[in-house]
Amino acid sequence: MKKVLFTAFFCVFLLCLSSGMKEVKAENYRYFQSIEFENEDVVMMDEWPDHQTEAYELKLPRERKMFGWYTYYSCKKEPFKYVADTIYYVKNDGTESIIHTFKYEESEEKTVQKTASGSLKVSGSQTTKNKFKYGLDGELEYEYEETTKSKVTETDQVKVTIAPNSTLYIKVMGEGYFYQGVAKKYFFWAVSKRGAFEYVIITTEYYSIEITQNSVIDSEAEQ
Amino acid sequence: MKKKILLLCVALILFSTIASFSILIYKKYDQVEIISLKREYNCVLSDTETLSIPLYFSKNNSFLTNKKQIESISIINNDNGFISYLEDLKEGDKLTYKNQKYYEFIFILSFKSYEDFSDPVYIKDAKIKITYKNGVIENFLIGNANILFNSNISDNNDFSVLKLSAVTNTIDEMETIVGINLALLNNTENDIVLQRISTKNVLYEFDYNNYLERCIDQKTKLTEIYDNYSYKAISINDERISLIIEPSKSGSLFIPLLYFSEVKYIDKLPIYIEYSLNGEIKTFTIDDFRFMSKGLFVSADGLVKYEYNYYSS
Numbered sequence: 315m316k317k318v319l320f321t322a323f324f325c326v327f328l329l330c331l332s333s334g335m336k337e338v339k340a341e342n343y344r345y346f347q348s349i350e351f352e353n354e355d356v357v358m359m360d361e362w363p364d365h366q367t368e369a370y371e372l373k374l375p376r377e378r379k380m381f382g383w384y385t386y387y388s389c390k391k392e393p394f395k396y397v398a399d400t401i402y403y404v405k406n407d408g409t410e411s412i413i414h415t416f417k418y419e420e421s422e423e424k425t426v427q428k429t430a431s432g433s434l435k436v437s438g439s440q441t442t443k444n445k446f447k448y449g450l451d452g453e454l455e456y457e458y459e460e461t462t463k464s465k466v467t468e469t470d471q472v473k474v475t476i477a478p479n480s481t482l483y484i485k486v487m488g489e490g491y492f493y494q495g496v497a498k499k500y501f502f503w504a505v506s507k508r509g510a511f512e513y514v515i516i517t518t519e520y521y522s523i524e525i526t527q528n529s530v531i532d533s534e535a536e537q
Numbered sequence: 538m539k540k541k542i543l544l545l546c547v548a549l550i551l552f553s554t555i556a557s558f559s560i561l562i563y564k565k566y567d568q569v570e571i572i573s574l575k576r577e578y579n580c581v582l583s584d585t586e587t588l589s590i591p592l593y594f595s596k597n598n599s600f601l602t603n604k605k606q607i608e609s610i611s612i613i614n615n616d617n618g619f620i621s622y623l624e625d626l627k628e629g630d631k632l633t634y635k636n637q638k639y640y641e642f643i644f645i646l647s648f649k650s651y652e653d654f655s656d657p658v659y660i661k662d663a664k665i666k667i668t669y670k671n672g673v674i675e676n677f678l679i680g681n682a683n684i685l686f687n688s689n690i691s692d693n694n695d696f697s698v699l700k701l702s703a704v705t706n707t708i709d710e711m712e713t714i715v716g717i718n719l720a721l722l723n724n725t726e727n728d729i730v731l732q733r734i735s736t737k738n739v740l741y742e743f744d745y746n747n748y749l750e751r752c753i754d755q756k757t758k759l760t761e762i763y764d765n766y767s768y769k770a771i772s773i774n775d776e777r778i779s780l781i782i783e784p785s786k787s788g789s790l791f792i793p794l795l796y797f798s799e800v801k802y803i804d805k806l807p808i809y810i811e812y813s814l815n816g817e818i819k820t821f822t823i824d825d826f827r828f829m830s831k832g833l834f835v836s837a838d839g840l841v842k843y844e845y846n847y848y849s850s
Contacts, residue, residue: 411694411697411724413692425832471583471585471586472824472825472826472827473583473690473824474698474824475693475694475696475697475698476697477697477722477724480697487755517831518712518829518830518831519829519830520702520703520705520755520828520829521702521826521827521828521829521830522700522701522702522703522718522755522828523698523700523701523702523826524699524700525697525698525699525700525722526699
């Protein structure tokens with residue numbers, strides 16, 4: 315049975331009253347702190363050697379078509395794990411404990427993240443970037459039930475006590491599937507769009523809290 | 538000839554009148570399909586916090602999703618319940634389930650009238666009961682709710698949480714929380730003895746017999762670190778932890794979570810800690826933290842489909 319790979323993305327927004335608070339944006343998969351593929355041969359598009367797109371385009375059918383796309387997957391449904399950068403932290407430089415409340419908004423629209431090169435383009439908001447333009451989306455495989463994707467979801471608030479001279483970190487790790495390939499679009503037998511595409515489907519995210527004493531962080535920073 | 542024209546005119550006027558009248562009094566038979574998701578609601582709610590409950594409607598223009606038409610709303614089962622206030626009713630995006638389009642509506646509820654409780658209220662097979670101004674009352678199953686109403690859970694300064702994360706395993710093809718990593722800092726000038734760490738939930742509880750005095754990797758399979766480990770249990774021995782945390786020192790532990798009747802998908806959990814300080818038994822509650830996220834439909838324990846038939850003018 316086809317597994318439903320439909321997930322949630324969790325953003326942490328702030329309701330912060332503390333002056334020591336800072337948000338670090340690391341939502342796009344290309345800016346994850348680390349990404350580890352089960353298959354060590356997988357290379358992200360940003361790291362492709364020169365002319366890799368052209369090399370993969372040779373795998374596309376040679377016959378020209380009146381209208382429509384040819385696509386070739388260089389990798390499909392490759393499992394990966396990632397560690398996102400710290401998405402949120404609050405520093406308490408004071409001498410008293412502070413009770414900090416942070417707010418979560420769960421939104422599933424960021425579970426699919428896409429990148430394109432050449433004349434292929436991705437549309438969507440700055441953070442979501444979740445649509446390939448020119449009808450390419452309809453040609454690609456998404457092994458999850460996009461149709462049951464929810465956009466408005468829950469908001470949670472969590473209260474945490476942060477000791478004096480300490481910093482609270484919210485860390486995110488996750489898992490997903492990686493897809494990559496090249497595509498050509500024909501318009502009256504002429505190539506109108508061409509390039510490489512890449513997308514990830516994030517299936518699970520894991521969240522953790524860590525509070526570290528500032529002296530430890532400061533000494534690490536000095537080193 | 539004139540007579541015929543006159544008769545025709547009269548017939549036309551009569552027909553127009555009947556047609557107009559029929560249009561005015563005609564009531565359209567209509568049907569709305571509604572989907573509710575059965576989930577585990579583990580929450581600590583202060584008087585400023587809200588509980589969000591998603592429901593999915595096949596139409597977005599019926600009175601069922603009109604906030605102004607809602608008289609009252611509550612979370613109930615056959616024995617118990619809380620009256621709540623509808624803070625907001627947010628419309629989400631359209632989605633398709635089994636070839637039927639649905640509109641997502643999030644019912645955002647608050648429970649302002651409740652005073653602080655020391656224990657959560659458990660509502661098995663909870664329903665959201667919506668009473669409309671036209672007298673219609675609808676109940677939709679939402680799963681199990683275990684809710685603590687308390688606005689002062691963070692007033693305890695004896696501890697600080699240094700680390701909090703979940704260990705997840707896949708059981709019967711479902712990934713869920715099987716234990717918690719926890720590190721606590723003793724902020725006092727005396728020894729603190731941890732005695733009990735609890736979910737205060739009747740469906741799953743921490744296993745006091747198998748805790749480790751260290752944190753473990755988030756993906757560690759419990760069957761690999763405990764001999765003959767079972768994720769399920771009939772009951773938990775009421776033995777107590779006896780982990781001493783010295784003044785200004787921290788203590789780390791991993792404590793497994795056991796499921797009683799069946800394994801559930803849990804993504805969010807408050808943690809209740811009982812400890813002794815200077816001979817006095819005290820409690821410390823860690824707020825409901827969402828440890829993992831897989832999406833509402835994947836995480837649902839089941840979907841319940843309802844049909845509501847009515848005549849609309």
